[in-house]
Structures are given as structure tokens and as C-alpha cells.
Amino acid sequence: MEKIELNEPRVLNDIVFSDEKSKSKLENIISGRYPFPAFNKVGILIYGVWGTGKTALARLIPDLMEKAKIGEDANWEFNYCKKGGNGSLLLDKLEAKTQTVSFNRTGFHYIVLDEVDNLTDGTQLHLKALMNRKDVIWIMTTNYIGNIDKGVINRSHLIEMNAASAGDWLPACHKVLKQFGLRLPDAALEPVISSCDGSARDILNAMIEIGVEKSSS
Numbered sequence: 592m593e594k595i596e597l598n599e600p601r602v603l604n605d606i607v608f609s610d611e612k613s614k615s616k617l618e619n620i621i622s623g624r625y626p627f628p629a630f631n632k633v634g635i636l637i638y639g640v641w642g643t644g645k646t647a648l649a650r651l652i653p654d655l656m657e658k659a660k661i662g663e664d665a666n667w668e669f670n671y672c673k674k675g676g677n678g679s680l681l682l683d684k685l686e687a688k689t690q691t692v693s694f695n696r697t698g699f700h701y702i703v704l705d706e707v708d709n710l711t712d713g714t715q716l717h718l719k720a721l722m723n724r725k726d727v728i729w730i731m732t733t734n735y736i737g738n739i740d741k742g743v744i745n746r747s748h749l750i751e752m753n754a755a756s757a758g759d760w761l762p763a764c765h766k767v768l769k770q771f772g773l774r775l776p777d778a779a780l781e782p783v784i785s786s787c788d789g790s791a792r793d794i795l796n797a798m799i800e801i802g803v804e805k806s807s808s
């Protein structure tokens with residue numbers, strides 16, 4: 592059997608969205624149909640429950656955006672905000688870094704802050720102040736939007752990522768099973784998908800399990 596791969600999402604269409612509005616809003620922001628950064632909004636805040644692809648999506652955005660603007664991949668950096676970590680040091684570092692000239696042809700700095708709710712209230716105030724800059728694009732994720740500073744929210748476009756319906760997951764599931772040479776009826780997959788409560792990790796792993804089991808019997 593060929594090697595089975597669970598590829599990380601590479602384009603927006605690889606991501607299963609729970610809500611079509613969030614997807615089209617993001618598409619408009621990325622393509623530039625919706626001016627961004629503009630009107631004092633410089634952030635994209637992706638929020639929703641665990642395992643729905645927020646981090647995977649955040650990692651895609653800098654390249655997609657720079658490609659849409661200028662046709663090249665972006666220079667960007669990923670920062671995981673650790674609970675109890677030194678967020679204030681992190682923001683000092685980012686502040687210094689974004690004062691240097693960007694490597695991107697557009698001149699923008701792209702900064703991903705994963706699980707930004709782990710920054711303390713004080714550090715979030717620092718972040719809010721940095722968000723007054725016009726040449727830094729902040730891409731943030733959180734499972735706990737209630738713990739995000741109102742000023743940060745106000746400077747961001749909100750993108751909701753919650754559990755997508757079983758129906759929305761069917762194409763991605765069939766794609767995994769196809770690697771095993773399997774085509775199962777939707778009705779056989781829907782209950783399995785539903786039992787995963789929207790966690791992409793669980794859904795994709797359940798498909799692998801089915802694939803391994805059925806293709807070896």
C-alpha cells in the first residue's frame with residue numbers, strides 16, 4: 592500500500608469551515624476586496640472551540656495574503672503564547688523587530704500569535720498599543736474570546752471557527768479514504784463524524800482508522 596498522508600491544509604479550500612460567512616469574509620480580506628489592513632483594523636482574530644483548525648488556518652494566512660498582494664510568499668513569524676510564559680518579553684521582542692524594515696515587498700510585517708488569550712491582561716494592553724501601527728498584520732487565535740482585551744477585538748476582524756457539520760466534512764473524509772482505495776456511503780460516515788464533536792483531529796484520525804481497518808480486511 593502507498594504511504595497514507597494526512598496533509599496539512601495548504602490552501603483555504605483545504606480548511607473545513609463551520610460557517611460560510613466566516614469563510615467568505617476571510618476570502619474577501621485576503622483577496623483585498625475588503626481593504627485590509629484599513630479602517631483601524633490590523634488584526635484577524637480566529638476564535639472557536641478546540642481542534643477546529645484555527646492554528647492551521649492562521650499559518651496559511653500570511654502567504655495567502657502576500658501572494659494576493661504581490662505574488663510572493665510572505666516572511667512571517669509564528670509565536671505560541673504559553674500560559675504563564677513571558678508574554679511581556681515576547682511583545683518587547685516583537686515591538687523591536689517590527690521597527691526594522693520588513694522583508695516583505697509589501698512592507699508589512701506578519702505576526703501570528705497562537706492562543707493569544709494566554710497573554711496576561713497587562714500584556715494584552717501592550718498588544719493593543721502595538722496594534723495602532725499600520726504596517727503590522729496580527730493573526731491571532733483563541734479558544735476563549737471572552738478573555739481577549741476589548742481593544743484587541745476592536746482592532747481585529749473576527750473569524751469564527753466552530754464545529755462544522757458532518758455534511759461539510761464529507762468531502763475531506765472521502766479524500767482520506769480514497770488514499771486507501773475506499774469509497775464508503777455518506778450515511779456510513781456521518782455518524783462517525785458527528786461523534787467527533789467537530790474536532791478535526793478526531794475526525795481525520797477516525798477516517799484513518801476506518802481506512803486501515805477496511806482496507807486490510
Ligand SMILES: Nc1ncnc2c1ncn2[C@@H]1O[C@H](COP(=O)(O)OP(=O)(O)O)[C@@H](O)[C@H]1O
Pocket residue numbers: 598599600605606607608640641642643644645646647648732763791792795
Ligand atoms: N477545519 C479543518 N479542515 C481541515 N483540516 C483541519 C481542520 N481543522 C483542523 N485540521 C487538521 O487538524 C489539525 C489540528 O487542528 P488545529 O489547527 O491545531 O486546531 P485548533 O488550533 O483549532 O485547536 C490541523 O493541523 C489540521 O491538519
Ligand SMILES: [Mg+2]
Pocket residue numbers: 645646647705732
Ligand atoms: Mg490551536
